[in-house]
Amino acid sequence: MSDVIEYKCPACGGKLEFNSGSQKMRCPFCESEFDVDSIKDHDNCLEHIKEDDMEWETSAGSEWQSGEKENMRVYTCKSCGGEIITDATTSASKCPYCDNPVVMSGNFSGALKPDYIIPFKYDKEAAKAALNKHIEGRKLLPKVFKDQNHIDEIKGVYVPVWLFDADAEGKMLFKGEKLRSWSDGKFNYIERSYFSVQREGNVQYELVPVDGSSKMQDELMESIEPFDFKDAVEFKTAYLSGYLADKYDIDAEQSVERANERIKNTTEQIISGTVQGYNSLTKESGSVCLHNAKSKYALYPVWILNTTWDGKKYVFAMNGQTGKFVGDLPIDYGASAKYFWGITAAVTAVCFGISLLLGLG
Incomplete structure (x- = not known):
């Protein structure tokens, strides 16, 4: 005897039951009714949607050639542990991420050589101008953020980035709901109709970036996207002259999880956007499979200013290629209180003057 299938x-x-009167599957809990064939098709769709298959070939980067690393130096931050790379003509005194002193720890060794680099298009003066514009007119900003000497400390850093290319195949099953309402003068009625909605689609992804530095906040790096890869060139150490480069501490394998998350979310959004005409739509199941999944290793240009105020770290960043600038600003509550009481006193004085004026009338 075969097992009884529960729908x-x-x-x-809720568990559906067969209603002999209507010859349909009926739910005793919400009283919904469904055709037997429709329920079978729905369950078959759920069974045949596979799990995600998002594997990558992650041999990004290349080996350094003899002599390429001879003129490169490594500075180590003893506070956050970050390793900053420069050429022999460029020195570093502070960590761009935590603003603590760095010490030269010797010649560069280890790590993979980047495949590509996007050179800086905006110089330090442009970055300072963008920061000044960002804080312009903010009366309640702490003084340290306005201090020109501090603004001079903005640093140009090449951030290590893993770039992922893939063809994504997405399959999704939704539950769609349509509502119909009417009235016969005595009662108001609402009819709820449910639909099983299937969608499949292919999306091609190129150069999905995931930063390879644990010191660089993912949210901050992603907020200054996009970078235009048309300006990327084959990596040469000459591009590091005058700038710092962060040595990656998150490799391509470790970056796959974030790349998969970005690709899966975007694929689901694209496929969901093709479903129209329902009052509500709920995802029931879905999967994303990747094909031709490969990665590259590049350095992207970023201007960074790190500031600590009132025990909290604030980081500002500007895309060194496009000029896009981001960063949160704090409020000096001491200045805020003085500003508030100044406004209150001014309003009181005005009200008092009006009272006197009315008294003379």
Whole structure:
């Protein structure tokens, strides 16, 4: 004797029962009814959607050639542990991420050579101008953020980035709901109709970036995107002259999880956007499979200013290629209180003057 197959209600998840009168599957909990064939098709769709298959070939980067690293130096931050790379003509005194002193720890060794680099298009003066514009007119900003000597400390850093290319195949199953309402003068009625909606699609991804530095906040790096890869060139150490470069501490394998998250979310959004005409739409199941998944290693240009105030770290960043600038600003609550009481005193004085004026009338 074969096992009895149990079907769940797509509307509420309750166990469906066959109703001999209507010859349909009926839910005793929400009283929804479904055709037997429709329920079978729905369950078959759920069974045949596979799990995500998002594997990568992650042999990004290349080996350094003899002599390429001879003129490169490594500075180590003893506070955050970051390793900053420069050429022999450029020195570093402070860590661009935590603003603590760095010490030269010797010649550069280890790590992979980047495949590509996007050179800086905006210089330090442009970055300072963007920061000044960002804080312009903010009366309640702490003084340290306005101090010109501090603004001079903005640093140009090449951030290590893993770039992922893939063809994504997405399959999704949704529960769509349509509502119909009417009235017969005595009662108001609402009819809820449920639909099983299937969608499949292919999306091609190129150069999905994931930064390879644990010191650089993912949210901050992603907020200054996009970078235009058309300006990327084959990596040469000459591009590091006058700038710092962060040595990656998150490799391509470790970056796959973030790349998969970005690709999966975007693929689901694109496929969901093709479903129209329903009052509500709920994802029931889905999978994303990758094909031709490969990665590259590049350095992207970023201007960084790190500031600590009132025990909290604030980081500002500007895209060194496009000029896009981001960063949160704090409020000096001491200045805020003085500003507030100044406004209150001014309003009181005005009210008092009006009172006197009215008294003379």
